[in-house]
Every structure is written in structure tokens, then in C-alpha cells.
Amino acid sequence: MQPDASPALQLKGLISERRARIGVIGLGYVGLPLALVAVEAGFPVLGHDINARRVAEIAAGKQVIRYIPAERMEAALATGRFEVTASVDAFGGCDVLVICVPTPLTRQREPELSFVVATARTIATSLRPGQLIVLESTTWPGTTVEVVKPILEETGLVSGRDFFLAFSPEREDPGNPSYSTATIPKVVGGDGAVAGELAEALYAGLVERVVPVSSTQTAEAVKLTENIFRAVNIALVNELKTVYAAMGIDIWEVIDAARTKPFGFMPFYPGPGLGGHCIPIDPFYLTWKAREFDIETRFIELAGQINTRMPYVVVDRLAAELDASAGRGLSGARILVLGAAYKKDVDDTRESPALKLMELIDERGGLCEYHDPHVPVLPPTRRHPRLAGKPSTPLDAATIAGFDAVLVATDHEAIDYALVAAHARLIVDTRNAFARLGLTPQRIVKA
Known part of the structure; x- marks a missing residue:
């Protein structure tokens, strides 16, 4: 049986028309540059961070990352399409949610995914049909479908039919004068072909080049391979x-x-x-x-x-x-x-x-x-x-x-x-x- 394509078609239309509301969760060295690029590309963007002080500074147009000038922050806010919040109540109103939270190691050098898990559980409370969820946080191959997907599917909604799940590794290089978020090629892999196509369409509207791969696991492995090299x-x-x-x-x-x-x-x-x-x-x-x-x-x-x-x-x-x-x-x-x-x-x-x-x-x-x-x-x-x-x-x-x-x-x-x-x-x-x-x-x- 083929998955119901109507939520996907609706979302793809919103993305192509720059009407899809993009929620960026985590406004650090990865999330904030991505949010600004999305605003500059014409999308309405909701930025979220659990740090209320950081949210207040961004909302005031202050420079919170040294290589992102305050003028760029102010310009994004002036469009009226960039909002920031410490509340999770607006997640359900987003068509796309991009997870950019930390993935540190424990003292025993084992993966510490508590931020990813907590974010997935929060998203699940307002998950609705037609949403695209993208994980950008660096992690081990399999995290997207083995950790995030089961949490979201506890709602009764099914990945690939009701909502769509993808992984796209961040490639930020803070302070690099030659490459920026918009000019660095973006690798994307979906949980299924439809999710992959939606993620590709999303990032095609944000960056100069998108590199699709066959699965979320492959996309996760790409990031690890780059840094292990x-x-x-x-x-x-x-x-x-x-x-x-x-x-x-x-x-x-x-x-x-x-x-x-x-x-x-x-x-x-x-x-x-x-x-x-x-x-x-x-x-x-x-x-x-x-x-x-x-x-x-x-x-x-x-x-x-x-x-x-x-x-x-x-x-x-x-x-x-x-x-x-x-x-x-x-x-x-x-x-x-x-x-x-x-x-x-x-x-x-x-x-x-x-x-x-x-x-x-x-x-x-x-x-x-x-x-x-x-x-x-x-x-x-x-x-x-x-x-x-x-x-x-x-x-x-x-x-x-x-x-x-x-x-x-x-x-x-x-x-x-x-x-x-x-x-x-x-x-x-x-x-x-x-x-x-x-x-x-x-x-x-x-x-």
C-alpha cells in the first residue's frame, strides 16, 4: 500500500512558496545561523532556545555570536518573519522543525542524547500530520530512526505517512570567511523517499547545493566520516x-x-x-x-x-x-x-x-x-x-x-x-x- 501523499504534497507546496513556517530548536552556533539563512530566504521562522536570556538578547537584536553582526540580527527581525521564544507552545504551528541541540559525550566518552530525547518528546506533544522533522545534531548512525522516530510515533502518527523525518548534518565552521551556512553544500537523508524529497526541497530553498543520500543513517555517517578524517x-x-x-x-x-x-x-x-x-x-x-x-x-x-x-x-x-x-x-x-x-x-x-x-x-x-x-x-x-x-x-x-x-x-x-x-x-x-x-x-x- 502506498503512503498517503496528501500531507507531503501540501507541505511541498508550502515549502516551494516560502510559506512553510520553520521552527529552529536550539539557537547556538548551528541553529542561529540556520534560522537567519531561512529568514533571508523568505521563510517565516520561529527560533527556540531554553535559555531565556539568550532569547531576550536575540529578540533585542544583540550580537550573541561574535561572527554574526548585530546588523544581520536586526535586519532579520525587521522583516517581521523572525520570532524567538523560550516557550514550546508554538511548535505545533510550525510546518518544519529543525533540531539543533547539543550532543555531548559523558565522562566515559559515551553519547549523551538527553537533549535530543527531550526535544523529541516535546515535539511529540504537539506533533500533527504534515510536519517535517529534521535532526541536525551530530550523532551515531541510526539515531534518527532508532531514537527520535519511536518517540514521535508514540503519538499514533506514522513516519512517512503522517509526518516526515530526516537527518541533515550541520557543517558549520565558526569564523570561516570563505564559507557560510548558505554556501556550504547540505547533505540530506530521509526516513523513506518522501521524507528525503521534502528535506531536499527545504534545503534547496536555503543553501546553494543539496546532496541527497539514501537514508538518515547514511547522512549521519557522512558527518562522522568527515570529522574522523x-x-x-x-x-x-x-x-x-x-x-x-x-x-x-x-x-x-x-x-x-x-x-x-x-x-x-x-x-x-x-x-x-x-x-x-x-x-x-x-x-x-x-x-x-x-x-x-x-x-x-x-x-x-x-x-x-x-x-x-x-x-x-x-x-x-x-x-x-x-x-x-x-x-x-x-x-x-x-x-x-x-x-x-x-x-x-x-x-x-x-x-x-x-x-x-x-x-x-x-x-x-x-x-x-x-x-x-x-x-x-x-x-x-x-x-x-x-x-x-x-x-x-x-x-x-x-x-x-x-x-x-x-x-x-x-x-x-x-x-x-x-x-x-x-x-x-x-x-x-x-x-x-x-x-x-x-x-x-x-x-x-x-x-
């Missing part, structure tokens, strides 16, 4: 850095020369560890799911171990250099960490290795402060609660000279490296920031 290659160069350093070879010079080969090589760079929501977390979603099939993902897990170990390697090197230069090690040493965000020129501290570096320095008796022009105060985090509320230290010559060492964790463009080079007693640079700028401080170590 990056995690494994970063682990490789992190390990090579250690090997080459023992030989007196500069890994950065090696990579810069190797990248001149026009085929067969793609540059990845070492660092003090991995940050952001994707690369440090996504690989473990697949290793967890693989155990269900009695498969060991040794290659992926080894890469995770190498990358997770990097903050410890950096702090060991810092301690050794302090011992060599001042004969004191870390105990009682004053350390200034440059950069708290997980990548340059953003204010995002999620899973930032800088936070782990600060904790390790503190645990070994160091007196640690940080400077980050984009993070004036460290926000509360699940993994580093003791650092919450710590303020950024202003940079000036006397302040820099007062520290025993400066540790570069994030190479923001806004940091005055020349000032640091002129006054720091010891610099441990994990990002090759000084060499790239042509600065040659007297006491500098690449780590």
Missing part, C-alpha cells in the same frame, strides 16, 4: 611532531614544504589538542556504536588517544623548558596562556584544549592566567567548572614581563605578538604563530 590526520601530524622534534626537525617547515606537492597530500597541522563540538567528540560516537556490532575501531581510538594526550605533552614540555631556563619547573611559576577559544578569531570555548592546559598547569602547582580578546570571562563548562568566571588578563609590557612563561594555545589575529615577543621571558608556541609572523623572540620553543 580530520581527527585521524591531526593525530598523525601530532605524532610526527613529537618524532621530528626529537630529531631536531621542525614539523611546520616539513608540512609547508610537503603541501607544495600538487597531488596526494593535504596539509593538517599539529596543536595542543582538539577543540570545538565536532572533532573531539564525533569519532567516539562511531566507536561506541561499532561495539554493538562487535567491531573494534582501533585506528579511530588510537587517534583519539593521541589527540587527547596532547595537552599533557605540551605541559610536560613547558615544565621542562622552565626547568632548563630558570631551574624551577612549574611549581610556583606564573604562566600566561594566550587564547582560550578552541580556534583562532572566534569566542567559542567548547572542548577548548586551552581549558585543559590551564587545569593541568594549576594541578602541577603553576599560577595560570589567560589572555583572549574574544573571551573576556570564561563561561561555565561541564568539564572545567573550576575555571568558570575567570577573567582575561589585559596585555601590556609589564604584565607580560611578570610571567615566567607565555604559552600560545590559540593564535588569534588580534593578539599583539610583537609586544609578547619583546617582553616575554619564555614563549612556548603550539601554533607556530611567531614564525608565521616573522618574529624571532630570544627564548621561544615550539611545542
Whole structure:
């Protein structure tokens, strides 16, 4: 028996006419850019977040994400098609609901889907025929149909007949000047052909290119594959850095020369560890799911171990250099960490290795402060609660000279490296920031 196509046809018409009301659940680094793109494409949009303060700031047109200007927020609100709320009562009035909530790991590195489950249960309270539900939160292959679908079908409505379910992995790269939400190709997979077609039609109205795949499971696997690829290659160069350093070879010079080969090589760079929501977390979603099939993902897990170990390697090197230069090690040493965000020129501290570096320095008796022009105060985090509320230290010559060492964790463009080079007693640079700028401080170590 063929599924009743009338709800699908009605929804497809609403989408094509830009009359479908799109609800975006979660207004963070994924949801807010998506909501703005949808408004700019001509759709009416309801943005939802459980953080009432964030909702109030967005409703006032304030800049809540550094690389999204307030003018863009104000323009979206001025259309009259962008509303924001902390209430879930309006979900039933949306034709499309896109789930953009966090999917972190537990301390045991297992998937933590409580936000997805809670959101699905909330949607179920007002689910109606003709709605399209899209999950964008990164997760293990099977989540959409094994976790979200059963919750929604507890209502008595059936996926593919009454409502439609799809997965489309987010591909945000915060602060990237070359690619944005609208220009990054969007992979979509549906729970059935009709759901896939509806999701494809939706995103075709939002982004430049849509890449349909055969199922939600395939779409979920695409996201994990992209980030596992990056995690494994970063682990490789992190390990090579250690090997080459023992030989007196500069890994950065090696990579810069190797990248001149026009085929067969793609540059990845070492660092003090991995940050952001994707690369440090996504690989473990697949290793967890693989155990269900009695498969060991040794290659992926080894890469995770190498990358997770990097903050410890950096702090060991810092301690050794302090011992060599001042004969004191870390105990009682004053350390200034440059950069708290997980990548340059953003204010995002999620899973930032800088936070782990600060904790390790503190645990070994160091007196640690940080400077980050984009993070004036460290926000509360699940993994580093003791650092919450710590303020950024202003940079000036006397302040820099007062520290025993400066540790570069994030190479923001806004940091005055020349000032640091002129006054720091010891610099441990994990990002090759000084060499790239042509600065040659007297006491500098690449780590």
C-alpha cells in the first residue's frame, strides 16, 4: 500500500512558496545561523532556545555570536518573519522543525542524547500530520530512526505517512570567511523517499547545493566520516611532531614544504589538542556504536588517544623548558596562556584544549592566567567548572614581563605578538604563530 501523499504534497507546496513556517530548536552556533539563512530566504521562522536570556538578547537584536553582526540580527527581525521564544507552545504551528541541540559525550566518552530525547518528546506533544522533522545534531548512525522516530510515533502518527523525518548534518565552521551556512553544500537523508524529497526541497530553498543520500543513517555517517578524517590526520601530524622534534626537525617547515606537492597530500597541522563540538567528540560516537556490532575501531581510538594526550605533552614540555631556563619547573611559576577559544578569531570555548592546559598547569602547582580578546570571562563548562568566571588578563609590557612563561594555545589575529615577543621571558608556541609572523623572540620553543 502506498503512503498517503496528501500531507507531503501540501507541505511541498508550502515549502516551494516560502510559506512553510520553520521552527529552529536550539539557537547556538548551528541553529542561529540556520534560522537567519531561512529568514533571508523568505521563510517565516520561529527560533527556540531554553535559555531565556539568550532569547531576550536575540529578540533585542544583540550580537550573541561574535561572527554574526548585530546588523544581520536586526535586519532579520525587521522583516517581521523572525520570532524567538523560550516557550514550546508554538511548535505545533510550525510546518518544519529543525533540531539543533547539543550532543555531548559523558565522562566515559559515551553519547549523551538527553537533549535530543527531550526535544523529541516535546515535539511529540504537539506533533500533527504534515510536519517535517529534521535532526541536525551530530550523532551515531541510526539515531534518527532508532531514537527520535519511536518517540514521535508514540503519538499514533506514522513516519512517512503522517509526518516526515530526516537527518541533515550541520557543517558549520565558526569564523570561516570563505564559507557560510548558505554556501556550504547540505547533505540530506530521509526516513523513506518522501521524507528525503521534502528535506531536499527545504534545503534547496536555503543553501546553494543539496546532496541527497539514501537514508538518515547514511547522512549521519557522512558527518562522522568527515570529522574522523580530520581527527585521524591531526593525530598523525601530532605524532610526527613529537618524532621530528626529537630529531631536531621542525614539523611546520616539513608540512609547508610537503603541501607544495600538487597531488596526494593535504596539509593538517599539529596543536595542543582538539577543540570545538565536532572533532573531539564525533569519532567516539562511531566507536561506541561499532561495539554493538562487535567491531573494534582501533585506528579511530588510537587517534583519539593521541589527540587527547596532547595537552599533557605540551605541559610536560613547558615544565621542562622552565626547568632548563630558570631551574624551577612549574611549581610556583606564573604562566600566561594566550587564547582560550578552541580556534583562532572566534569566542567559542567548547572542548577548548586551552581549558585543559590551564587545569593541568594549576594541578602541577603553576599560577595560570589567560589572555583572549574574544573571551573576556570564561563561561561555565561541564568539564572545567573550576575555571568558570575567570577573567582575561589585559596585555601590556609589564604584565607580560611578570610571567615566567607565555604559552600560545590559540593564535588569534588580534593578539599583539610583537609586544609578547619583546617582553616575554619564555614563549612556548603550539601554533607556530611567531614564525608565521616573522618574529624571532630570544627564548621561544615550539611545542
